[in-house]
Amino acid sequence: MIFEGNIHVVGDHCDTDVMIPGRYLSLVEPCEIAKHIFEEVDPGFVKRVQPGDILVAGKNFGSGSGREHAPFGLKGLGLSCIVAASFSRTFYRMAIDLGLPILTCEAAARAAKVGQRARIDTASGEIRIDRQVFRTQPMPPFIQEIIEQGGLTAWVKAEVARRRASA
Amino acid sequence: MGKTIAEKILQSHLLDDGAVVEPGNIVRAWVDVALLNDVNGPIAFRHFANMGGGPVARPDKVVLVCDHFAPAPNAPGARLIGDMRRFAQEKGIEHFFDVGKGGIEHTLAPEQGLIVAGDLVAGGDSHTGTAGAFGAFGTGMSWAGMAAIMMLDETWFKVPESMRFELRGKKAPFVTGKDVILRVLGEIGVDGALYRSMEFGGPGVAELNIDERMAICNMMVEAGAKTGMVEPDAETEAYAKAHAKRAYTLVRADADAQYASRHDIDLAAMRPMVAKPYSPENVVAVDAAKGVHVDQVYMGNCANGTLTDLRQIASVLAGRKVARGTRAIIVPATQQVYVQAMKEGLIEQFIAAGAAVTTPTCGACFGGHNGALDDGEVAVATVNRNFKGRAGHAGAQVYLANSYVAAAAAVAGEIVDPAVL
Ligand code: SF4
Numbered sequence: 001m002i003f004e005g006n007i008h009v010v011g012d013h014c015d016t017d018v019m020i021p022g023r024y025l026s027l028v029e030p031c032e033i034a035k036h037i038f039e040e041v042d043p044g045f046v047k048r049v050q051p052g053d054i055l056v057a058g059k060n061f062g063s064g065s066g067r068e069h070a071p072f073g074l075k076g077l078g079l080s081c082i083v084a085a086s087f088s089r090t091f092y093r094m095a096i097d098l099g100l101p102i103l104t105c106e107a108a109a110r111a112a113k114v115g116q117r118a119r120i121d122t123a124s125g126e127i128r129i130d131r132q133v134f135r136t137q138p139m140p141p142f143i144q145e146i147i148e149q150g151g152l153t154a155w156v157k158a159e160v161a162r163r164r165a166s167a
Numbered sequence: 168m169g170k171t172i173a174e175k176i177l178q179s180h181l182l183d184d185g186a187v188v189e190p191g192n193i194v195r196a197w198v199d200v201a202l203l204n205d206v207n208g209p210i211a212f213r214h215f216a217n218m219g220g221g222p223v224a225r226p227d228k229v230v231l232v233c234d235h236f237a238p239a240p241n242a243p244g245a246r247l248i249g250d251m252r253r254f255a256q257e258k259g260i261e262h263f264f265d266v267g268k269g270g271i272e273h274t275l276a277p278e279q280g281l282i283v284a285g286d287l288v289a290g291g292d293s294h295t296g297t298a299g300a301f302g303a304f305g306t307g308m309s310w311a312g313m314a315a316i317m318m319l320d321e322t323w324f325k326v327p328e329s330m331r332f333e334l335r336g337k338k339a340p341f342v343t344g345k346d347v348i349l350r351v352l353g354e355i356g357v358d359g360a361l362y363r364s365m366e367f368g369g370p371g372v373a374e375l376n377i378d379e380r381m382a383i384c385n386m387m388v389e390a391g392a393k394t395g396m397v398e399p400d401a402e403t404e405a406y407a408k409a410h411a412k413r414a415y416t417l418v419r420a421d422a423d424a425q426y427a428s429r430h431d432i433d434l435a436a437m438r439p440m441v442a443k444p445y446s447p448e449n450v451v452a453v454d455a456a457k458g459v460h461v462d463q464v465y466m467g468n469c470a471n472g473t474l475t476d477l478r479q480i481a482s483v484l485a486g487r488k489v490a491r492g493t494r495a496i497i498v499p500a501t502q503q504v505y506v507q508a509m510k511e512g513l514i515e516q517f518i519a520a521g522a523a524v525t526t527p528t529c530g531a532c533f534g535g536h537n538g539a540l541d542d543g544e545v546a547v548a549t550v551n552r553n554f555k556g557r558a559g560h561a562g563a564q565v566y567l568a569n570s571y572v573a574a575a576a577a578v579a580g581e582i583v584d585p586a587v588l
Contacts, residue, residue, distance in 0.1 A: 060358040066293040094309040156218040
């Protein structure tokens with residue numbers, strides 16, 4: 001899959017509490033959660049994001065409490081893809097299972113600046129930021145399959161149907 | 168080429184025998200246990216319904232434990248526990264632990280013989296890695312992923328790289344498993360083991376009983392680890408023999424296993440440690456925090472509410488009282504631990520010393536109830552996280568420590584080395 005959009009940047013060790021404060025954990029709709037993303041640290045963030053935009057983060061993105069509301073809200077906001085120097089593994093897993101593509105690339109994460117354009121090819125692992133080109137590990141085919149279906153829910157439904165058909 | 172413990176456990180759970188278990192590869196596997204609690208369970212049930220619902224593929228593998236909001240502190244908590252009760256009943260899940268029937272999931276599941284050596288365990292909770300103390304591969308999973316396991320009886324794993332920690336030497340008095348992991352966190356930091364498996368082995372392992380190994384494996388996730396385990400030995404086997412309800416396997420690493428890094432720890436050179444607010448990597452020897460006034464001491468949680476911990480606490484509290492101006496709360500991790508502590512006279516001793524003893528619950532560990540902290544208060548706690556706001560008010564401060572250090576702080580009213588109390 002290929003994504004193109006404007007870049008938004010956040011730093012190292014961005015934790016899930018910063019993404020979505022604990023008091024919103026009773027919300028379940030992605031569009032509702034999305035309204036509160038980065039509310040405490042950057043109240044204007046939600047308004048600046050256009051559908052399709054790309055988030056670039058430092059290391060250990062999504063650390064702290066394992067909280068599905070965080071990737072759910074980022075996706076609900078319309079962000080198409082996240083590139084980070086590294087991800088907390090719970091966040092990594094939750095993002096994929098909710099159908100939010102993410103790539104790890106330290107060089108791209110360090111180079112990206114707010115307002116630049118990015119073009120990301122998840123199948124080849126090529127990340128273009130304005131005119132600079134970076135290469136990283138592509139998402140493994142199995143994970144691309146989950147992402148392309150929009151997340152694990154659709155993937156499971158398809159798998160259940162496949163199993164029924166072959167039974 | 169040799170294999171690590173994590174690689175071997177994944178290898179034995181592959182759906183496709185041809186898959187290659189090498190770090191970075193994605194493999195599809197089945198799990199032995201799907202562990203859910205009253206926070207992640209109700210959301211996983213919602214995903215489950217969205218995925219099509221119906222019967223759970225393997226209800227015998229699902230373990231549902233009410234611990235975070237048990238007993239319910241308010242109406243929303245009661246609703247979550249109600250969701251658990253209804254799902255268990257509707258789907259015929261036998262391993263359902265309601266209020267008064269179990270305890271905290273990570274201590275309870277192995278004690279009940281539901282997690283055994285060699286298992287692959289997925290849980291909605293981030294501390295599922297505690298299973299490593301029993302020789303199992305435990306890992307926290309997305310909540311959608313937990314629902315998928317209940318639908319399909321399978322999931323996917325990215326094979327982690329592994330780190331090796333060699334323990335040697337005899338530990339000094341008042342040094343415990345908790346100090347081993349705090350020391351490691353101080354050394355490698357909160358992202359020092361990102362995505363990796365942390366494997367502890369070497370002759371020093373014999374110095375630590377199963378309860379102390381739980382404290383080590385419990386906090387591996389604080390270094391970002393995916394999983395980790397203490398290499399099984401005679402102690403692991405004795406535990407498995409006494410508890411396991413299924414066949415178990417003792418999985419050890421090959422001598423030529425490939426590790427991303429190797430670390431040596433001399434237990435004899437260690438001192439009791441504390442992690443200062445607001446990060447578990449903010450670790451110093453207890454003496455460096457000496458004299459800090461303490462409002463509350465909390466002794467309990469999924470890895471430090473064991474019988475070993477309660478005995479350690481009792482050895483410090485014997486013939487002493489909790490200081491004026493300081494309060495102590497002691498929470499046995501399971502009903503079984505509670506009963507045994509009663510038989511040994513520990514509970515009576517705690518109450519005589521002026522401590523509150525409560526029913527097993529997560530409660531104050533995550534600032535939910537049963538001892539949350541106010542603005543400006545300082546606590547010593549045997550828990551695993553001291554993030555800002557986790558234990559109650561964002562202006563509260565928590566020092567993480569072992570049970571000896573915690574009990575000594577309760578008696579002195581300030582942080583003190585238990586050796587010089
Ligand atoms: S005791 Fe604390 S760390 Fe353990 S499961 Fe409960 S809330 Fe989580």
